[in-house]
Amino acid sequence: MFKKTPDFQFRGFSDSDWAGCSDDMRSTSGYWFSFGSGIVSWCSKKQDVVAQSTAEAEYIADALAVNQALWIRKLLADLYMEQKKSAEILVENEAAISIANNPVKSAGKTPDDYYKVGNETGAAVLQSYNDILKSCNALDYHDLISCSAKLLTDFSEVFEECQELWKAMVIDEFQDTSAVQYELLRILASHKRITIVGDEDQVKLVFSYFIQWNIFLSFCCDNFFTSFFLSSTLLLRVFNIILPSIFGFNGADTSGFDSFRKDFPLNKEVRLTKNYRSTRCIVEAASFLIQNNLKRCQSKRVLTDNSVGSKITIKECCNEAAQCSFVVDKILEISSDGTAGKSSFGDIAILFRRQVLGKIFQAAFRNRKIPFNVHGVAFYRKKVVRTIIAMLRTTLPGSDDGSFRRVFKALLLSEKEETKKVIEHIENVSTVRKSSFISAARGIFSAKVSGTFKRSQLTQGRKVLLMIDMISKLVNKEESISAVITSVANMIPQDTKLPSKTQYPDVERLSEDDPAQSTSVYPMICLWPRSSKSSPLLGDDVIYHKIRTTASQ
The missing domain is CATH 1.10.287 (Helix Hairpins)
Known part of the structure; x- marks a missing residue:
């Protein structure tokens, strides 16, 4: 019998090669799962289909791992060791995660693509999904770059305006660009005034698989990041794990430099061979490792005048x-x-x-x-910032249901489960009446009595609707966006924000721990309509504001 302890955590790792079999070009999936300190399940299996990309091969492997995880969790439940938390499966390919979240959109397929292969159901679902996006005046995250490229290609006036606006282009970290990003750059840089800055050596380095280990590197007074990166590389080189790019998990394409030389044949290369950042120990170790890449420019030899510095240290923790x-x-x-x-x-x-x-x-x-201090936390992922943006979006013509749903979730002063039931009821009414979320909410909370909600709940709902109306009036009245955002931030209940600094009087904290205060020190880009008429994709009806608010709690 296992003894149930807090140390027992169910987790796994999933991975796949791409076209590893030279005979049939099929990939091989692999996974392992651990419970506590021991591995309880592992598998290596050739995939049934031929994956068309690394991301697709990884996605197939992840699907296999998820099925295994569900089966193991059921066995643990039968042994009275039910896992309350979700199973954690480590995946190094971010593109595969993106496909898992939205398989159709990530694949870039259209309804016509599904009709051509006889999948009428998939075509109908995707067409309906696209219609919903269009009705909400929205785009999927994965569509932003591809739609931008299509916009520039199909509308010459937009292309000409962009050409006039951006006389020249400078692209940093070019080795991390994906194929679709490069296509957008190629279109924008058709005037041939483009400069790219990148390191081809980083295109063939090993990086991502270190998530199988917990690695801590010594505090480096010389250069912490370089030490961290290089040590991971040295550790994994033993296993001959080669990734196409450091950001290959995010779709980076290794052929970018070759494509650039082909599309811009009159380019001039300037090689920078002196390292000003890293210590000699790091530079020499990196040079020793990267020289094994036969496809790199062999004439490139990086030197530094810096001191030797401390050695790279690796610490493995359980x-x-x-x-x-x-x-x-x-x-x-x-x-x-x-x-x-x-x-x-x-x-x-x-x-x-x-x-x-x-x-x-x-x-x-x-x-x-x-x-x-904590740095690098995505500002727009903060709960309070997303709420503020949603509250502002309710003032725009054709606002989507998601914004109103988030506003109700944030402003209803009730328990979490009670709030969830209120929102679900509004959604059900909206579906039955075939109306918008806000229309259904106004119909529900305008009633003096209700067979579903208590009087106190009706009162809270009316208050939320009143706040939404107040925001609209505020937008029409105020000329300063800073004042608008300040007022909106003050409407958000205090208990929806993170703990205040007074709860930890002896510990210094970054303002990011205080989202409302954080809003005052980060620039926010807002789209603000001058008129109520429908705004074009590009035009004078949209003002781009870069602001610094002075919001306070």
């Missing part, structure tokens, strides 16, 4: 908690060192790949009274 404990102990050790060269807290940086690890570190730092 789990996230052990890793966090090691890091915190190391911070306290080097910050309390009695030597003259000791480091202060401000000299130390920690890089973590997943945001969830940041939460663990933050909790540990607060408990140990270590001051810290």
